[in-house]
Amino acid sequence: MKNKIIAVIIFVFLVLPVISADPLDVRYKGININNQITNIQDFPDYVFVVYGKMENMCPIKVVKENGEIGYYYKFCNPSVYAIPKENFNELNENYILKMQQDYRNFTGEEVLVYITSIGGKEVIKNIQTSTNVPEASTITEINNSYIIDINKVLTKPNNTITPKNNLIYFYILIPLIALILIVFIIYKRRK
Amino acid sequence: MNSYVFLLINFLLTFILETIVYLIFIRDKKIKIILYCFLINAFTWPLANFFYSFLGMFYLIEFLVFVIEGFLVFELFNLSYKKAFLISFLSNLITAYIGFSI
Numbered sequence: 294m295k296n297k298i299i300a301v302i303i304f305v306f307l308v309l310p311v312i313s314a315d316p317l318d319v320r321y322k323g324i325n326i327n328n329q330i331t332n333i334q335d336f337p338d339y340v341f342v343v344y345g346k347m348e349n350m351c352p353i354k355v356v357k358e359n360g361e362i363g364y365y366y367k368f369c370n371p372s373v374y375a376i377p378k379e380n381f382n383e384l385n386e387n388y389i390l391k392m393q394q395d396y397r398n399f400t401g402e403e404v405l406v407y408i409t410s411i412g413g414k415e416v417i418k419n420i421q422t423s424t425n426v427p428e429a430s431t432i433t434e435i436n437n438s439y440i441i442d443i444n445k446v447l448t449k450p451n452n453t454i455t456p457k458n459n460l461i462y463f464y465i466l467i468p469l470i471a472l473i474l475i476v477f478i479i480y481k482r483r484k
Numbered sequence: 485m486n487s488y489v490f491l492l493i494n495f496l497l498t499f500i501l502e503t504i505v506y507l508i509f510i511r512d513k514k515i516k517i518i519l520y521c522f523l524i525n526a527f528t529w530p531l532a533n534f535f536y537s538f539l540g541m542f543y544l545i546e547f548l549v550f551v552i553e554g555f556l557v558f559e560l561f562n563l564s565y566k567k568a569f570l571i572s573f574l575s576n577l578i579t580a581y582i583g584f585s586i
Contacts (some may be wrong), residue, residue, distance in 0.1 A: 425532075426537065427537040428491065429537040431534075431539040431540075460491075464534040467530045471523045471524075472527050475523050475556060479559050
């Protein structure tokens with residue numbers, strides 16, 4: 294008996310690392326976080342731009358008309374800025390497009406100073422566009438919606454919906470069937 | 485890798501490794517050992533993964549799995565508590581170790 298225990302422990306600590314040496318944490322998977330401003334139509338006098346403060350990784354973008362904020366590199370955590378349309382002339386629009394295309398040549402500070410100079414106000418900060426969940430998670434994506442107010446800075450979404458896949462049935466049904474069979478076996482034996 | 489395939493491989497790996505430990509320590513019909521090991525894992529593995537995916541708390545969940553499996557091994561194989569929990573401890577030590585490593 295003792296020899297068997299020692300053999301199993303040796304197996305655990307010497308043999309298993311060889312077959313499981315991958316340092317990647319594959320117990321997690323990446324999922325998208327979709328962010329949408331639901332009341333963007335209430336602000337026809339503003340253009341909304343989104344920008345992450347991480348240089349060389351997070352280009353400035355204009356928020357789509359339907360309020361979709363779009364996706365960014367996971368460490369960008371961008372903010373949304375509201376810019377009065379009156380300040381958003383063709384010249385500014387072209388400059389923002391240039392900053393978007395040549396984003397590696399603009400420092401974060403330069404972009405932020407420019408946004409402020411044309412009247413940009415932060416309305417949402419610290420937006421996440423992706424996250425990691427355990428591989429076994431039933432969550433397939435996260436849908437965040439924001440109801441903005443030009444005079445406030447939102448730090449959290451107003452509503453979050455997390456659609457789930459059908460693994461939930463597997464997690465409930467299989468253990469239930471197994472438990473019924475185990476109880477049946479134990480019951481039959483005791484009878 | 486697709487999540488479903490990953491989970492299936494994960495389950496099969498857990499089942500195979502625990503079966504090996506059961507076969508080493510339990511003297512009984514092989515088919516019975518394999519079937520009971522499958523039932524025990526079919527009960528604990530999905531629940532452990534489900535709760536882990538929501539709560540994290542790896543150690544607490546592994547401890548609960550160890551206790552539940554120990555009790556089920558004791559009941560299904562008519563072993564002493566000491567031996568049943570030793571088997572449960574060793575089989576979960578292996579699977580927890582793999583869970584950490586891969």
